[in-house]
Amino acid sequence: MHDAPTSAQLVAAVREFLASDVLPATEGRVRFHTRVAINVLAMVEREIELGPSQALDHETRLAALGVASDAELAAAIREGRLDDNPMLEPLLKEAVRAKLAVANPGYLT
Incomplete structure (x- = not known):
């Protein structure tokens, strides 16, 4: 629906500007905060790229355990309803990955 550049391209452009132009020209506190901003933008880029497929995969894994959300999963774990379910550990590991x-x-x- 939106024309180029995409939101991912805009985020990448800002991150590249900070890394190539701003970071070398700064020091101290501003340099530190510039590094933090670069890292945040890189995370946003990865979330834009990976997020939709990760969310779908996660929903599929939750459904296989018989829960509809992370909150429901947490409640089931607390209540011991998934203690003997062999799919629980792989799901948690994949969520962390x-x-x-x-x-x-x-x-x-």
């Missing part, structure tokens, strides 16, 4: 793929993919290696 998906979050790391967005937040900091370097932790996946």
Whole structure:
């Protein structure tokens, strides 16, 4: 519906500007905050790219456990309803992998 550039392209352009033009020209507190902003924009880029498929995959895994949401999953775990379910651990591991793929993919290696 929206014309080019896409939101992902806009975020990438701002991140690249900060990394190539602003970061080298700053120091101290501003340099630190520029690095933080670059990292945040990189996370947003990854979430835009990966988020929709990750959400669909997560919903599928939740449904396989018989729950409809993370809140319902947490309640089922607290109540012990999933203690003997062999799908629980793989689901939790995949959820963590998906979050790391967005937040900091370097932790996946």
